[in-house]
Amino acid sequence: MWRSALSAAVVVGGMLVLARIALAAPPLLNPSFEQANTQTDLVAWTEFGNVFQEPVTPLTGTYSVKMFGNFTTDGNLSGIFQDVAATPGEGWTAGVNVRHNTGDALTFNNRALLKLEFLNASFTQISFVENTILTSGSALNTYTHHTAWALAPVGTSWARISLLYVQDPFDAGGAAFFDDASLVPEPSAMVMLGFASLLLARRRSR
């Protein structure tokens, strides 16, 4: 009796540890792009190239983020990114919704990318995954949701979500609209292993 009570207490304790880890994860700020100092200065995000907060086809709230090319060189980039503190061994999922609209659809090889990066304490990139999420062949006038997942490698201090627009060739037209980004960690493999062993101990004590 006391053993099962003890193991139940241990399991509850383990759940509290997991809950605390989930709560401790710093959230992505301004994920729906509703806050901006100016149209080209989103709160909590770093922008480069042609990036604008626009009251155009938002998924939620009033605003989306519009991106298009810089008309400079083939493969030029516009984009935004945000960093969140991360720990080696955590699995991270980056997500966003993207669309293009009739009248300003993507042309040629123009495309939008969702990139999940891991950086060390000096903000040097140590690994990344990158998914193409919008092309000239994508359906018009509808948001699609996309994710990218990766394990934070040894040396990780930061996880970064990057939303990018590639203009290729440099004179190709079309704009991408993004809304409702996310960047979420899972508990590390070691924590999950510990939790699983607690559950096993509970089962054996019955």
Ligand SMILES: [Ca+2]
């Ligand atoms: Ca929004």
